[in-house]
Amino acid sequence: MNQMINGKARSAPGARKERKLRAADGEGTNRKSLYEEVTAKIISQLEEGRLPWVQPWDSTACAGPALPRNAITGRPYSGVNILMLWGAVIANGWPSQGWLTYGQALQAGGNVRKGEQGTMVAYADRFVTDEEKAGVAAEGGQARTIAFLKRFTLFNVAQCEGLDPGLARDPLPLPGREIIPVAEEVIAASGVDFRIGGDEAYYVPSADFVQVPPQPAFYAQVDYYRTCLHELIHATGHPKRLARTFGTSFGTKDYAREELVALSGQSAPSATLQ
Incomplete structure (x- = not known):
């Protein structure tokens, strides 16, 4: 129900809270679905005997010693995405820890090879809805943020072709032996x-x-x-x-x-x- 204040229709106090709860419930459902998907992926790696988070070496002896990172910006991925991407590198024996989205592969002058399957990762952040901003502007107080989690797909550079040679390079291989x-x-x-x-x-x-x-x-x-x-x-x-x-x-x-x-x-x- 709306109230008339100074000639303008305003939401009843409970309505704004109810909208927030509905939005949060929706986001919560999406987060739960994605969490379940990530959990299922990690469990499958466990069942296959691949534990990249406790195995600090590359069983393929191919990939360089690095965190997974974006091949264009060089920015490393974080959180559970490290586990997902390390697991994919180990499972496929790829020689690089560099990753791109489909669009970034095109941006880099190449493309993802036909038939290649991407690796799902997640992006988490928080935002303030336009409705919340308007409510705070009118009523004061502190804006409440809503957490969101969305998935997107990455491809290892080994799954691509025709990429520009100027991409962020993998670190140099470790020396054969460094004595401590x-x-x-x-x-x-x-x-x-x-x-x-x-x-x-x-x-x-x-x-x-x-x-x-x-x-x-x-x-x-x-x-x-x-x-x-x-x-x-x-x-x-x-x-x-x-x-x-x-x-x-x-x-x-x-x-x-x-x-x-x-x-x-x-x-x-x-x-x-x-």
Whole structure:
């Protein structure tokens, strides 16, 4: 119901609030749908054994050591988008962390190759409706913002063709080895059979050895040593050392406890590596 104030129709006090709630409900529905979609994507990566947020190296040994970023502006993506884009790079073995929208590929003088599938990411922000601005101008007070979340699609530069050569470049590859003496001393002092190679990091209790990917496969040099320490801490649980009980199945209490030991143990010494 409207009220007449100074000859002008004004919304009843409850009407403005009701409109806000309706708008917020609509935005909430969209956010929920997008959250569910992102969650489903991450769960599928977990089921496939791909955990880019705890695997700080590139199992393809192709992509450069960088956060995903816009190939035109060089601006890095953030939040859950990092997980989504890292997961896509790892799954497809693309040699770049550069991304573009379909329109940006055209802007860069090229195009997305026919048949390529994009990767969904999200953009979050807040805005003030015109109605809210008008209400604040007339009644005073502080404008209330409405949160929104929208999706858009990105394509890796490896999915494009004909792009201008002046795009933001991937960082140079890491050197084959960058020695951090204190970390090397810890590795040597452990007495554990320590092997470098492959595209996985693990400790094998039955054979008592640790294996990690080579340094150039990691997104940051320090992550190489963090991973080394993590696996070496697992090795301290061997029967001839501290004789901890290892869980053999993901999700069991023993497995979770052992991972907590390794995570808490690597955090303190790894702080000295930076």
